[in-house]
Amino acid sequence: MIPLMNLKRQYVDVRDDVRDAVDRVLESGVYTLGPEVDSFERAFAEYCGVNHAVAVNSGTSALHLALLAAGVGRGDEVVTSPLTFVATAAAIDYCGATPVFVDVEPDFYTLDPLKLEAAINHKTKAVIPVHLHGQAAEIRAIAEVCERRAVRLIEDAAQAHGTEYGLARAGSFGAMGCFSFYPGKNLGAYGEGGAVVTNDVNLAERVSLLRDWGSKTKYNYVAKGFNYRLESLQAAILSVKLKHLEGWTAQRIEKAEAYTTLLSQREDFILPKVRPNTRHVFHVYSIRVKRRQEFMNYMRENGVATAIHYPSPLHLLSIYSSLGYKKGDFPVSEMLAQEFVSLPICPYIDDSELLTVVGSALAFSGS
Numbered sequence: 550m551i552p553l554m555n556l557k558r559q560y561v562d563v564r565d566d567v568r569d570a571v572d573r574v575l576e577s578g579v580y581t582l583g584p585e586v587d588s589f590e591r592a593f594a595e596y597c598g599v600n601h602a603v604a605v606n607s608g609t610s611a612l613h614l615a616l617l618a619a620g621v622g623r624g625d626e627v628v629t630s631p632l633t634f635v636a637t638a639a640a641i642d643y644c645g646a647t648p649v650f651v652d653v654e655p656d657f658y659t660l661d662p663l664k665l666e667a668a669i670n671h672k673t674k675a676v677i678p679v680h681l682h683g684q685a686a687e688i689r690a691i692a693e694v695c696e697r698r699a700v701r702l703i704e705d706a707a708q709a710h711g712t713e714y715g716l717a718r719a720g721s722f723g724a725m726g727c728f729s730f731y732p733g734k735n736l737g738a739y740g741e742g743g744a745v746v747t748n749d750v751n752l753a754e755r756v757s758l759l760r761d762w763g764s765k766t767k768y769n770y771v772a773k774g775f776n777y778r779l780e781s782l783q784a785a786i787l788s789v790k791l792k793h794l795e796g797w798t799a800q801r802i803e804k805a806e807a808y809t810t811l812l813s814q815r816e817d818f819i820l821p822k823v824r825p826n827t828r829h830v831f832h833v834y835s836i837r838v839k840r841r842q843e844f845m846n847y848m849r850e851n852g853v854a855t856a857i858h859y860p861s862p863l864h865l866l867s868i869y870s871s872l873g874y875k876k877g878d879f880p881v882s883e884m885l886a887q888e889f890v891s892l893p894i895c896p897y898i899d900d901s902e903l904l905t906v907v908g909s910a911l912a913f914s915g916s
């Protein structure tokens with residue numbers, strides 16, 4: 550079976566450096582936060598082109614703390630896309646605020662800036678565009694609306710390490726950018742991790758305070774905080790892997806371009822488009838197929854794993870039924886959620902595997 554991603558192959562490439570890093574941490578006697586986390590934060594901030602990164606224990610925690618640092622609380626509204634992983638809305642919920650959804654652009658699958666303004670009212674505190682699958686949201690237009698309406702722009706960049714819009718990188722456009730280092734993400738820990746990046750020193754200090762119990766010095770609590778600390782081991786591993794990220798990203802883009810070239814003869818598939826003037830980092834390579842279940846069964850019979858990112862837009866999940874949305878509210882997201890099929894993509898899928906995926910997809914008829 551050709552898997553969606555091959556993390557075991559990636560490990561072989563970083564094994565020696567990871568083992569050295571793990572040893573160094575274990576010998577150091579410091580196992581959470583500390584110098585390994587500090588140095589990863591400096592390196593990751595530089596990678597994103599921002600002044601500060603604050604590492605936390607997951608992407609979900611990053612979103613939660615970014616929202617709290619932005620002053621989001623009970624009774625507030627936060628606008629986001631319904632076509633995202635559940636964590637985006639969950640983090641809004643954790644603050645006691647209400648997620649308000651805005652449909653996505655049909656070509657690029659990210660929050661539609663033309664529909665944004667109508668969703669903003671006096672309760673709106675923040676907007677969270679999601680750089681879905683590694684595609685940059687239309688960040689310039691979104692930022693313009695946020696600025697005019699005086700709401701905070703927080704990027705969900707959990708799938709977008711190294712995504713570029715113009716010359717700048719995801720995470721650097723808004724007040725804050727939130728990343729996940731879940732193992733399968735483009736930069737993944739060997740466990741959980743996340744980060745908030747920002748150019749604003751006050752926001753960085755606030756997030757840093759909240760991740761460690763709101764205490765400036767031990768037992769001196771100046772805010773109600775959390776245990777959202779990143780482990781030193783994960784930081785040391787992430788520092789090793791960060792050095793490979795540009796190379797891995799180039800590999801992903803190369804694989805995605807090969808898929809797009811080879812699959813373009815199927816006029817019944819809709820292939821991912823890349824927004825002009827941006828770098829899509831292809832965390833996910835998702836095509837659109839009308840007879841999706843048949844297609845996925847056929848691929849599995851031919852030894853190819855596929856997945857759906859994501860099978861339901863958030864407004865139709867039963868856990869969010871109290872928000873009062875119904876089928877038909879966000880037709881673009883609903884259509885995409887029915888048609889999306891993710892093909893295997895990672896820096897370590899080899900040419901023969903890629904050709905097997907393509908061959909099976911081209912051979913699918915289902916007629």
Ligand SMILES: *Cc1c(COP(=O)(O)O)cnc(C)c1O
Pocket residue numbers: 607608609610633634636637679705707708728729730731742743
């Ligand atoms: C992975 C992901 C998250 C959550 O990150 P975790 O590290 O799993 O908590 C949030 N938003 C999006 C879009 C994601 O893909």
